[in-house]
Amino acid sequence: MLERIQKANDIKELNYDEMEVLAGEIREFLIEKISRTGGHLASNLGVVELTMAMHKVFTLPQDRIIWDVGHQAYTHKLLTGRKEGFDGLRKYGGMSGFPKRAESECDAFDTGHSSTSISAGLGYVQARELRGEDYNVVSVIGDGSLTGGMAYEALNNAAPLKANFIIVLNDNHMSISENVGGMSKYLAKLRTADVYTGLKKGVTYALHQIPVAGDRIIEQIRKTKSSIKQLVVPGMFFEDMGITYLGPVKGHDIRMLCRAFEEAKKVEGPVLLHVLTKKGKGYKPAEREPAKFHGTGPFHIATGEAKAGSGKDTYTDVFSKVICDIGRKDHEVAVITAAMADGTGLAEFKKHYPARFFDVGIAEAHGVTFAAGLAAGGMKPVFAVYSSFLQRGYDQIIHDVALQKLPVVFAIDRAGLVGSDGETHQGVFDLSYMGSVPNMTVMSPKNRWELADMLRFAVGFNGPVALRYPRGEAYDGFEEYRAPVVYGKSEIIYEEEDIAILVVGHMFEEAVKVRRALKETGYNCSLINARFVKPVDTKMLEELAKNHKLFVTVEENVRCGGFGERVQGYVSEKRLPVSVLSLALPDDYIEHGSVEVLRREVLLDAASMTKQIIARYTML
Numbered sequence: 001m002l003e004r005i006q007k008a009n010d011i012k013e014l015n016y017d018e019m020e021v022l023a024g025e026i027r028e029f030l031i032e033k034i035s036r037t038g039g040h041l042a043s044n045l046g047v048v049e050l051t052m053a054m055h056k057v058f059t060l061p062q063d064r065i066i067w068d069v070g071h072q073a074y075t076h077k078l079l080t081g082r083k084e085g086f087d088g089l090r091k092y093g094g095m096s097g098f099p100k101r102a103e104s105e106c107d108a109f110d111t112g113h114s115s116t117s118i119s120a121g122l123g124y125v126q127a128r129e130l131r132g133e134d135y136n137v138v139s140v141i142g143d144g145s146l147t148g149g150m151a152y153e154a155l156n157n158a159a160p161l162k163a164n165f166i167i168v169l170n171d172n173h174m175s176i177s178e179n180v181g182g183m184s185k186y187l188a189k190l191r192t193a194d195v196y197t198g199l200k201k202g203v204t205y206a207l208h209q210i211p212v213a214g215d216r217i218i219e220q221i222r223k224t225k226s227s228i229k230q231l232v233v234p235g236m237f238f239e240d241m242g243i244t245y246l247g248p249v250k251g252h253d254i255r256m257l258c259r260a261f262e263e264a265k266k267v268e269g270p271v272l273l274h275v276l277t278k279k280g281k282g283y284k285p286a287e288r289e290p291a292k293f294h295g296t297g298p299f300h301i302a303t304g305e306a307k308a309g310s311g312k313d314t315y316t317d318v319f320s321k322v323i324c325d326i327g328r329k330d331h332e333v334a335v336i337t338a339a340m341a342d343g344t345g346l347a348e349f350k351k352h353y354p355a356r357f358f359d360v361g362i363a364e365a366h367g368v369t370f371a372a373g374l375a376a377g378g379m380k381p382v383f384a385v386y387s388s389f390l391q392r393g394y395d396q397i398i399h400d401v402a403l404q405k406l407p408v409v410f411a412i413d414r415a416g417l418v419g420s421d422g423e424t425h426q427g428v429f430d431l432s433y434m435g436s437v438p439n440m441t442v443m444s445p446k447n448r449w450e451l452a453d454m455l456r457f458a459v460g461f462n463g464p465v466a467l468r469y470p471r472g473e474a475y476d477g478f479e480e481y482r483a484p485v486v487y488g489k490s491e492i493i494y495e496e497e498d499i500a501i502l503v504v505g506h507m508f509e510e511a512v513k514v515r516r517a518l519k520e521t522g523y524n525c526s527l528i529n530a531r532f533v534k535p536v537d538t539k540m541l542e543e544l545a546k547n548h549k550l551f552v553t554v555e556e557n558v559r560c561g562g563f564g565e566r567v568q569g570y571v572s573e574k575r576l577p578v579s580v581l582s583l584a585l586p587d588d589y590i591e592h593g594s595v596e597v598l599r600r601e602v603l604l605d606a607a608s609m610t611k612q613i614i615a616r617y618t619m620l
């Protein structure tokens with residue numbers, strides 16, 4: 001069947017029996033391809049039938065499907081003529097793992113971060129109405145993504161709409177790990193609505209049989225919060241807002257899904273179609289461990305075991321161990337994650353100290369202010385969060401944390417280039433956005449030992465601290481360089497003259513190679529581990545300026561607002577007699593690919609940096 005799908009809408013030629021065969025083939029295809037390339041397996045296996053039904057009922061690219069997060073859009077890519085792209089999935093120059101308008105006209109909106117789909121869909125709907133156009137708009141949001149505040153802002157805004165807008169709630173009761181919170185509980189109730197409704201109808205009937213008193217009881221219940229109506233009409237939360245609720249629908253039954261979409265199309269106004277799916281459906285290891293197969297590297301299909309892995313600790317592993325140790329000794333330390341307990345390494349803390357572990361859902365902005373509240377209440381909160389997701393909390397960082405000088409530690413994981421997730425996930429802005437906040441201290445470790453030392457320093461510090469470290473294996477070189485962390489002080493690794501490399505965090509490993517290459521070519525070169533990006537160690541700059549002609553700053557962050565600009569600013573302001581070469585990321589978005597390849601592309605690999613330094617030095 002898959003052979004018959006060459007382009008968008010080809011699926012319309014298949015009957016339901018053929019579609020069922022196709023669903024099986026798609027699953028086989030996805031498992032086979034992702035076992036080689038890695039990718040988001042479990043979520044994609046869960047939406048095979050849902051995607052097929054949408055492609056059967058709607059016509060692309062006229063109709064617009066907006067995928068929340070977009071990590072589950074693989075079947076959509078397959079059905080829109082991108083089968084060949086799967087060999088290069090998430091590789092440099094290859095197909096993205098997320099929807100991209102630049103990749104296909106069938107991708108209506110670029111995503112990667114969660115909870116945006118209803119807002120974007122509503123925007124499309126209003127544009128359609130204003131321009132007098134005629135097409136369907138379907139936003140597909142998962143139950144995990146429905147924990148994000150933006151989704152509610154959008155539902156609130158969509159409720160009074162008079163025109164058709166279809167919101168699909170893909171409910172597999174999982175975020176990356178188990179979903180959390182009140183809405184998740186509510187959805188669990190809706191999931192069993194059939195049984196529940198039947199039961200309540202029975203209760204109502206029985207009450208009616210009681211002469212006089214029965215009717216009174218029903219009336220009473222009607223007035224209370226748990227009214228009969230609430231019990232017999234599933235989806236009341238949505239209905240009461242003015243959003244038509246349809247469902248729950250079995251998400252692996254193609255016929256039923258198609259019927260439900262046909263119904264949804266007829267509704268005048270916003271309609272929420274509640275679809276129940278199973279994460280990892282059709283691949284036993286993923287069904288058993290959906291969190292492990294949410295995003296996976298290459299694996300052996302027969303066992304589900306990972307193919308690669310050096311066995312070395314990642315920076316996340318180091319953070320995980322140290323924060324547990326800190327939490328064991330200091331009972332005022334509490335940790336927060338925004339639905340990334342596994343990814344940030346906080347799952348271990350949860351096991352040992354569940355009362356001081358908080359998963360706030362995919363709600364980074366709330367997570368920041370919640371941390372501020374914890375700090376104001378006397379706790380020492382550590383919010384472990386990916387760099388790109390923390391972008392969501394910028395105002396909260398300023399307004400709720402830094403303005404009040406509250407001691408919140410931001411353990412910023414996935415800082416720098418993250419690789420195959422691409423533009424939306426590269427953690428390349430945090431030095432700029434954190435550095436621009438008054439009262440914020442910004443630091444980054446050169447190796448695993450320094451991450452441990454800095455984390456202890458940060459937790460003991462009386463003010464907000466941003467501690468950033470990257471995805472991947474922790475560098476374990478230079479263990480002997482472990483001078484105590486002192487506020488605002490950098491660390492001299494090699495002291496010479498002429499050229500001084502001042503490096504931020506994990507780029508240290510690359511800078512060591514650069515210095516070696518420079519030495520081999522006959523240059524003198526000092527190497528300074530910046531440690532603090534804010535405040536910059538200006539005393540050190542003054543000292544270095546006495547016998548160096550060139551400062552080279554190295555950081556995996558955009559140049560704009562980064563460490564290099566801070567150093568350059570100080571040098572200009574004080575008229576220090578040195579040139580500054582800032583090696584950083586360009587003012588651009590960086591696509592997917594391995595970190596190694598991407599660094600070469602942006603000239604932040606050791607060889608390219610060495611060349612740039614020599615070129616600049618020779619010009620002096």
Ligand SMILES: Cc1ncc(C[n+]2csc(CCOP(=O)(O)OP(=O)(O)O)c2C)c(N)n1
Binds near residue numbers: 112113
């Ligand atoms: C703002 C933001 N925070 C965190 C993430 C990481 N993340 C990606 S998918 C996901 C879970 C989404 O759950 P759900 O929407 O239910 O989709 P499912 O994987 O269950 O299909 C999370 C937390 C993200 N993409 N964006």
Ligand SMILES: CC(=O)[C@@H](O)[C@H](O)COP(=O)(O)O
Binds near residue numbers: 112414421
């Ligand atoms: C889709 C999404 O946002 C996450 O699944 C992300 O891909 C996780 O990245 P890591 O693999 O770095 O944990």
Ligand SMILES: [Mg+2]
Binds near residue numbers: 142145171174175
């Ligand atoms: Mg889910």
